[in-house]
Amino acid sequence: MSKSSKEIISKLGPLIGLILLIIVVSILNPSFLTISNIFNVLRQVSISAIIAFGMTFVILTGGIDLSVGSTLALTGAVAASLLAGGFDPILSMGIALILGLILGAINGVIITKGKVAPFIATLATMTVYRGLTLVYTNGKPISGLGDHASFQLFGKGYFLGIPIPVITTLITFGILYFILHKTTFGRRVYAVGGNEEAAKLSGINADRVKIAVYAISGFLAALSALILTSRLNSAQPTAGQSYELDAIAAVVLGGTSLNGGKGWIFGTLIGALIIGVLNNGMNLIGVSSFWQQVVKGIVILLAVLLDRKKSE
Amino acid sequence: MIEMTGISKAFNGNVVLKDVRFNLKEGEIHALMGENGAGKSTLMKILSGIYTKDAGEIKVDGQPVNFKSPKDAEKYGIVVIHQELNILPDLTVAENLFLGKEKTYGPFGILKNREMDREAEELLSKLGLHVNPKTRAGDLSVGKQQIIEIAKAIASDAKYIVMDEPTAALTDREIKTLFETINELKAKGISFVYISHRMEEIFSICDRITILRDGQYVGERNIPETNFDEIVAMMVGRELGERFPERQCDIGDIKLEVRNLTVKGLFENISFNVRKGEVVGVAGLMGAGRTEVAETIFGYRKAHSGDILIDGNKVSIKSPIDAMKHKIGYVTEDRKTKGLVLNFSIQENVALANLKKVSTSGVVKKEKELSLVNQYIEQLKIRTSSPKQSAKSLSGGNQQKVVLAKWLGTEPEVLILDEPTRGVDIGAKKEIYQIINDLAQAGVAILMISSELPEIIGMADRVLVMHEGKLTGEVSKEEMTQERIMHFATGGEQVV
Structure with a gap:
């Protein structure tokens, strides 16, 4: 077998896994395949997928971003409070997105200029951002966001019969896919993750690339905060807890290496779908929520083990 | 037995x-x-x-x-x-x-x-x-x-x-x-x-x-x-002929000049120049500070004092990006850790230092990238089945040529080569020497660090010798012998 066809098969592994999973779930409970359930799954997946897209960029550079869940909570709370205060919805959403971008960039600056390991830096900011959320909200949910159509539709609306969060996810995916695979910036992301020293010695500003990927990650966390806040019509100070782990799981399930430099964003989309279908499927089949966690963990482990086997 | x-x-x-x-x-x-x-x-x-x-x-x-x-x-x-x-x-x-x-x-x-x-x-x-x-x-x-x-x-x-x-x-x-x-x-x-x-x-x-x-x-x-x-x-499997190919070169004006370059603890007061079309060797024992000097000229290390001049003008080089703006290229010592992204294909590695060249407003143009890499695969005789072959799977000599191709793509006027033939087999070595000669003939100023004395003697017009962070000698083509270079490399007393 030629090397490239081998590569394609290994890249399609997660997709095959997803299809098998869908078949199994549909056999066990045919109601999985109803339009309303599929939209339900996709709406849920949209929030985790968008975060996982950002995580893919970060992980490709060899980093990790544990702060995404807290960033989601803080940006969601800020958006909600602005809306509740009668701010223009578009402006409120824009402010939340920019805040996400800044929170992410702060991670990047700590990591590059402060030379702190990404795990430690984002572990710290995860706690700080969560704390700030609690301070900002006084620990209480923010509701009464008004009935601005533009904001309400963002999480709950439909366009041509398709849920808007799903459309948002697909558009985001398309843009990020283009950035990662077609632009010089994308190439630099892979280069920094593949061999940072060689990248720097080839005239690549590795620090700037890293700050940018964390900023992207923060921005995307804010984007999913808006979807979540709109769907719930409120912002919870505890929102997004452990979302970073689901995002990392989606990236890894999609075949991206935690060592950086290797992987692709399409895999992450599939990884997020696998987790979404698994969650939904187990609910439909009636697996207890305690057992669901066990199963999810085992699936992640199996996927990684299979991937190891293949690459040997 | x-x-x-x-x-x-x-x-x-x-x-x-x-x-x-x-x-x-x-x-x-x-x-x-x-x-x-x-x-x-x-x-x-x-x-x-x-x-x-x-x-x-x-x-x-x-x-x-x-x-x-x-x-x-x-x-x-x-x-x-x-x-x-x-x-x-x-x-x-x-x-x-x-x-x-x-x-x-x-x-x-x-x-x-x-x-x-x-x-x-x-x-x-x-x-x-x-x-x-x-x-x-x-x-x-x-x-x-x-x-x-x-x-x-x-x-x-x-x-x-x-x-x-x-x-x-x-x-x-x-x-x-x-x-x-x-x-x-x-x-x-x-x-x-x-x-x-x-x-x-x-x-x-x-x-x-x-x-x-x-x-x-x-x-x-x-x-x-x-x-x-x-x-x-x-x-x-054939007669190789002369080990070091002949070079006919017009040596021109001073291209690169370094004055009193110092990085505390690594090297001090390094001054020398390289002319257009000249190959200047840098000899010395491991740890003499040769690579560090190269990295400093290239902006990868910060100089504490000293000046770098290009074409007689003082330039400020604070990063490899600055060095590349002044048309300096640096083929690093260790191709696996510093020269290549091993997961990348030949094509992607060659493009790495040439991303501006192969893109239009930030979007990589595959056809530009491909024509760049194909040009060098041909010119440098890189033996590969396809430009998409991963750098990891190439032999040492071909990997070295990929690193060279990456830098030739930037059209350097000053090229620093750090151990350009280490771990490269003898046939590929001669091809690399020929590439160096072609570059010198095209007027590129070349600084070649090497620990193999026969290579220095065979290739350089002039050799600088370093010992423990100091430039201890300069030897001209006529008086180049292994003994004389080693004398300076081991800290011989005579100062330039």
């Missing part, structure tokens, strides 16, 4: 060894030579049980053997010391020596540390290495680490030791110590397989040589009965 006959091996239908023979007598040093990809490593991996052979026979002292793992080979006293040493830097010398064979009180794994320390010290001093066994192994020089590897082999009763490019990272003094150690062990009946690209070393230490080409046995010679030219001809 080891006898290997009719050894064949294929990977996925790709024949890498075909009917190869090799034998190793008691107490001899047997060189194994061949260009990269000739099958030396595969043959030795079969001997040491890392790979299994498809066909053929291995006999140790007349007994047919069949190794399934390195453990099997070790039982027969066969040990390989790889080019990348197997030393754990954070463990002590003694801990490294006894790794996996620790001495314990009873079955519970309680370590006899004192006993192991004492034995390690004894064993190492027998090999001429006097170190505290409690020293952290990573704090020792590569040469000393190599001796520890040999000691490890001896501690496991090795009778046959395979050394793969043992001197690649050693200083001349360390090489001398290593050779003394090898010769002493040889006198005790231990045999060595010596793999190296350095012809001088093979002639100075080996007894016999076996040559492979394209996975096949070419011949075997006793060292005293052969010569450089014969071996090269056997390796490449």
Whole structure:
């Protein structure tokens, strides 16, 4: 077998896994395949997928971003409070997105200029951002966001019969896919993750690339905060807890290496779908929520083990 | 005595060894030579049980053997010391020596540390290495680490030791110590397989040589009965002609000038210049600060003081990006850690320093990228099935050419080459020399750092010699001899 066809098969592994999973779930409970359930799954997946897209960029550079869940909570709370205060919805959403971008960039600056390991830096900011959320909200949910159509539709609306969060996810995916695979910036992301020293010695500003990927990650966390806040019509100070782990799981399930430099964003989309279908499927089949966690963990482990086997 | 006959091996239908023979007598040093990809490593991996052979026979002292793992080979006293040493830097010398064979009180794994320390010290001093066994192994020089590897082999009763490019990272003094150690062990009946690209070393230490080409046995010679030219001809299968191709060059104005460049603790007051069309060699022992000077000129390190001038104008270079703006290129010393992104294809590696060139408003244009890489694959004779082939799977010589291609793509006017032919086989070496000549003829100012004196003497118009962070001498083409360069490299008194 030629090397490239081998590569394609290994890249399609997660997709095959997803299809098998869908078949199994549909056999066990045919109601999985109803339009309303599929939209339900996709709406849920949209929030985790968008975060996982950002995580893919970060992980490709060899980093990790544990702060995404807290960033989601803080940006969601800020958006909600602005809306509740009668701010223009578009402006409120824009402010939340920019805040996400800044929170992410702060991670990047700590990591590059402060030379702190990404795990430690984002572990710290995860706690700080969560704390700030609690301070900002006084620990209480923010509701009464008004009935601005533009904001309400963002999480709950439909366009041509398709849920808007799903459309948002697909558009985001398309843009990020283009950035990662077609632009010089994308190439630099892979280069920094593949061999940072060689990248720097080839005239690549590795620090700037890293700050940018964390900023992207923060921005995307804010984007999913808006979807979540709109769907719930409120912002919870505890929102997004452990979302970073689901995002990392989606990236890894999609075949991206935690060592950086290797992987692709399409895999992450599939990884997020696998987790979404698994969650939904187990609910439909009636697996207890305690057992669901066990199963999810085992699936992640199996996927990684299979991937190891293949690459040997 | 080891006898290997009719050894064949294929990977996925790709024949890498075909009917190869090799034998190793008691107490001899047997060189194994061949260009990269000739099958030396595969043959030795079969001997040491890392790979299994498809066909053929291995006999140790007349007994047919069949190794399934390195453990099997070790039982027969066969040990390989790889080019990348197997030393754990954070463990002590003694801990490294006894790794996996620790001495314990009873079955519970309680370590006899004192006993192991004492034995390690004894064993190492027998090999001429006097170190505290409690020293952290990573704090020792590569040469000393190599001796520890040999000691490890001896501690496991090795009778046959395979050394793969043992001197690649050693200083001349360390090489001398290593050779003394090898010769002493040889006198005790231990045999060595010596793999190296350095012809001088093979002639100075080996007894016999076996040559492979394209996975096949070419011949075997006793060292005293052969010569450089014969071996090269056997390796490449043709007469190679002059080792260093001729260069006709008009040397022009001063292109790069460095004045009193200093990085505290690494080097100080380095001043020199390189003219257009000139190849200036930089010689010195390992650790003399040559690479550090190159990295500073290229903006990868920060200078504490001193000036860099291009075309007579002072320039400020704070990062490789600045250096590249001034048309400086830097082909790094270690292509695997500093030169290439190994996961990347040839095409992506070549594009890495040329992303602006192959893109339009930030979008990479595949056709531009492809035409750039194809141009250099042709010009530099990079042997590959496709520009999409990953850099990892290329031989050393081809990897080096990819790094060169990356920099040629930037159309440099000053090119710094750091050990441009290390670990590169002899045929590719000559091609790289030809590329350097072509560049000089096109007016590029070339600064070539090299630890191989014949290469410096064969290629440079002028040579700068460094010793412990200082420029200790400059030698012109006419007075270039190994002795004269070594005089300065070892700290000879005469100052420029």
